[in-house]
Amino acid sequence: MNVVAAFAAGLLFGIGLILSGMTDPGKVIGFLDVFGRWDPSLAFVMGGAVLVGSFAFRFAHRRTRAFFGAAMHLPGNRDIDNRLVLGSLVFGIGWGLAGFCPGPALVSFASGVDQAAIFVAAMLGGMVIYHAAERMIHEPRRQARHKA
Amino acid sequence: MSVDWTHFTPWASLAGGILIGLAAAMLVLLNGRIAGISGIVGGLLAPRRGETAWRLAFVAGLLAAPPVMLLLGASVTPRIDAGFGTLMVAGLLVGVGTSYGSGCTSGHGVCGLSRLSPRSLAATAAFMLAGIATVYVARHLA
Numbered sequence: 001m002n003v004v005a006a007f008a009a010g011l012l013f014g015i016g017l018i019l020s021g022m023t024d025p026g027k028v029i030g031f032l033d034v035f036g037r038w039d040p041s042l043a044f045v046m047g048g049a050v051l052v053g054s055f056a057f058r059f060a061h062r063r064t065r066a067f068f069g070a071a072m073h074l075p076g077n078r079d080i081d082n083r084l085v086l087g088s089l090v091f092g093i094g095w096g097l098a099g100f101c102p103g104p105a106l107v108s109f110a111s112g113v114d115q116a117a118i119f120v121a122a123m124l125g126g127m128v129i130y131h132a133a134e135r136m137i138h139e140p141r142r143q144a145r146h147k148a
Numbered sequence: 149m150s151v152d153w154t155h156f157t158p159w160a161s162l163a164g165g166i167l168i169g170l171a172a173a174m175l176v177l178l179n180g181r182i183a184g185i186s187g188i189v190g191g192l193l194a195p196r197r198g199e200t201a202w203r204l205a206f207v208a209g210l211l212a213a214p215p216v217m218l219l220l221g222a223s224v225t226p227r228i229d230a231g232f233g234t235l236m237v238a239g240l241l242v243g244v245g246t247s248y249g250s251g252c253t254s255g256h257g258v259c260g261l262s263r264l265s266p267r268s269l270a271a272t273a274a275f276m277l278a279g280i281a282t283v284y285v286a287r288h289l290a
């Protein structure tokens with residue numbers, strides 16, 4: 001059941017991205033271009049999504065288990081640290097350069113948009129590089145702690 | 149600042165946003181998971197037991213959206229100015245940045261803001277400002 005629900009949620013998410021205009025990089029860059037000819041549409045995407053989401057998450061926070069039985073996996077970390085801010089700044093630069101963020105890029109890739117395929121390949125490469133770097137930095141530290 | 153009325157689509161964007169919110173609601177209420185695309189995909193690249201099937205199913209649903217929309221008769225012609233080099237650099241920055249910052253427009257932007265998470269509010273402010281600054285430099289200075 002969890003797999004079926006995940007597929008349905010992914011499909012609905014993707015349809016929402018297409019309908020909202022998020023899969024058009026021109027529209028995304030138009031939204032970020034507040035000093036030029038500004039297209040405010042994406043504020044409506046955020047507004048609609050957060051409006052529905054706030055009801056759902058208020059409900060979710062009161063539950064310990066999801067309806068299909070799994071435990072609630074809600075982030076508990078509340079620290080605003082350098083990783084969070086630096087990572088988000090780097091993400092924002094990439095977002096502004098091409099007008100793609102991860103969801104719309106994957107959906108556009110599935111639409112057969114060549115540029116999205118290049119972007120997705122580079123994005124997955126970036127994630128793999130990050131995981132490899134994490135392992136290289138954290139694995140030796142963990143082993144050192146074990147020995148000590 | 150002037151508003152680009154020709155491309156402004158408040159109703160379609162609001163409707164799409166509501167669907168995105170419903171999808172995030174479904175995933176958290178039925179499965180207990182946050183609909184953060186970068187996190188879901190990142191989890192597939194560093195797989196752990198019992199963490200793969202639902203992630204694959206969500207991504208498969210996402211990838212099935214364009215053919216379903218085509219059947220419904222809706223097609224988009226995206227406006228893409230970025231060339232090969234820009235796409236490569238942008239993709240790399242997005243991949244590394246969302247991993248390091250633990251989220252993107254969906255995880256921090258939609259789910260995090262819905263949860264009133266101070267972390268996600270800071271992250272969203274950071275990537276919005278960086279995006280605005282980047283577009284300003286690329287469009288009006290370069």
